[in-house]
Amino acid sequence: MSAPYVLHMITPLANVSPFDVNMAMDAGIDMVVPYTGIETAQVEALTQDAMFSRDPKNAARTGLFIGGRDAAMALDMLDVARKAMFPPFQISVFADPSGAFTTAAAMVAVVERALRRAGLDGLTGLDVQVYGATGVVGGIAGLIAAQAGGNVTLVSHRGVSAVQGKAEEFGRRYGVTLSCADTASAGKAALLERAEVVLACGKAGITVLSAEDLRAAKRLRVAADINAVPPAGVEGVGVQDDGVALPTASGAASGAVGIGALAIGNVKFKVQHHLLERMQTGGTAVAFDFQDAMDAARTIAGKAS
Numbered sequence: 001m002s003a004p005y006v007l008h009m010i011t012p013l014a015n016v017s018p019f020d021v022n023m024a025m026d027a028g029i030d031m032v033v034p035y036t037g038i039e040t041a042q043v044e045a046l047t048q049d050a051m052f053s054r055d056p057k058n059a060a061r062t063g064l065f066i067g068g069r070d071a072a073m074a075l076d077m078l079d080v081a082r083k084a085m086f087p088p089f090q091i092s093v094f095a096d097p098s099g100a101f102t103t104a105a106a107m108v109a110v111v112e113r114a115l116r117r118a119g120l121d122g123l124t125g126l127d128v129q130v131y132g133a134t135g136v137v138g139g140i141a142g143l144i145a146a147q148a149g150g151n152v153t154l155v156s157h158r159g160v161s162a163v164q165g166k167a168e169e170f171g172r173r174y175g176v177t178l179s180c181a182d183t184a185s186a187g188k189a190a191l192l193e194r195a196e197v198v199l200a201c202g203k204a205g206i207t208v209l210s211a212e213d214l215r216a217a218k219r220l221r222v223a224a225d226i227n228a229v230p231p232a233g234v235e236g237v238g239v240q241d242d243g244v245a246l247p248t249a250s251g252a253a254s255g256a257v258g259i260g261a262l263a264i265g266n267v268k269f270k271v272q273h274h275l276l277e278r279m280q281t282g283g284t285a286v287a288f289d290f291q292d293a294m295d296a297a298r299t300i301a302g303k304a305s
């Protein structure tokens with residue numbers, strides 16, 4: 001009989017995410033154990049404590065889930081955990097801070113699908129603007145979009161320096177070039193004039209782009225909004241929209257379509273579920289970050305096209 005699957009869920013915050021606990025149990029994990037207030041320096045010892053306590057044949061039925069609200073810290077924790085392991089004591093690791101890796105991956109995959117439906121080669125060569133880019137979802141969405149070939153600008157509403165550090169960090173880690181802008185000094189209209197894809201990743205319940213703002217977006221092909229809490233993050237984009245023409249009254253480019261938070265959330269949910277299942281079913285230890293989430297999101301979004 002195989003050992004129960006135990007998922008050790010760590011976070012630097014005061015609580016692990018109830019969303020992630022529910023997702024893990026619904027994916028068939030037998031037991032979730034939360035560890036809060038965890039620092040990167042503790043991850044090596046925690047990983048080894050989890051891996052040495054199990055017979056090597058059951059090591060793959062042990063997992064570490066890394067949460068929090070800081071993508072760089074989660075990626076550092078993932079690195080530390082991987083380096084702490086050696087055969088035959090290898091356990092699985094999955095980083096998804098605030099759901100950002102699975103959410104951003106789903107968002108970019110659904111946008112790519114809409115662009116392909118319009119006859120374009122995904123994001124390749126397109127001007128992609130990420131609003132709310134200082135957030136954990138926005139930063140990773142920008143990184144994945146750049147890896148997918150987009151010319152990405154991280155846009156903040158509170159000064160360009162707020163996103164510069166993130167652009168430099170991702171450039172150093174992954175060799176991507178991310179431009180930076182802020183709406184106060186650049187002006188939304190000037191930015192949107194050249195936008196071909198908008199990824200709206202603003203705080204829940206905040207409209208980051210109004211219908212009036214979109215009047216300037218004459219080159220726009222897709223506007224995706226990740227905010228599911230009314231009012232919409234992009235005015236005129238419904239939460240269920242998946243390639244629905246933007247209201248022409250907005251003045252946005254004709255042929256521009258909107259993608260809403262629940263259309264993205266549906267793919268995000270499946271991606272997270274799939275990766276949690278793969279932790280348990282492969283028979284060997286796995287390590288997942290946003291790139292694995294993106295691979296899964298492309299497959300899942302592709303099946304629905």
Ligand SMILES: NC(=O)c1ccc[n+]([C@@H]2O[C@H](COP(=O)([O-])OP(=O)(O)OC[C@H]3O[C@@H](n4cnc5c(N)ncnc54)[C@H](OP(=O)(O)O)[C@@H]3O)[C@@H](O)[C@H]2O)c1
Binds near residue numbers: 103133137155204
């Ligand atoms: N649909 C799904 O499956 C799903 C899953 C997870 C998360 N989400 C949603 O994804 C979004 C991003 O999550 P998050 O955790 O990264 O959000 P967050 O940290 O709460 O906020 C993201 C960014 O929104 C911008 N912002 C905040 N207040 C603003 C204001 N008054 N006006 C304009 N911009 C403002 C800020 O960026 P700047 O300073 O750079 O402008 C902030 O960093 C949220 O709406 C969340 O609910 C959706």
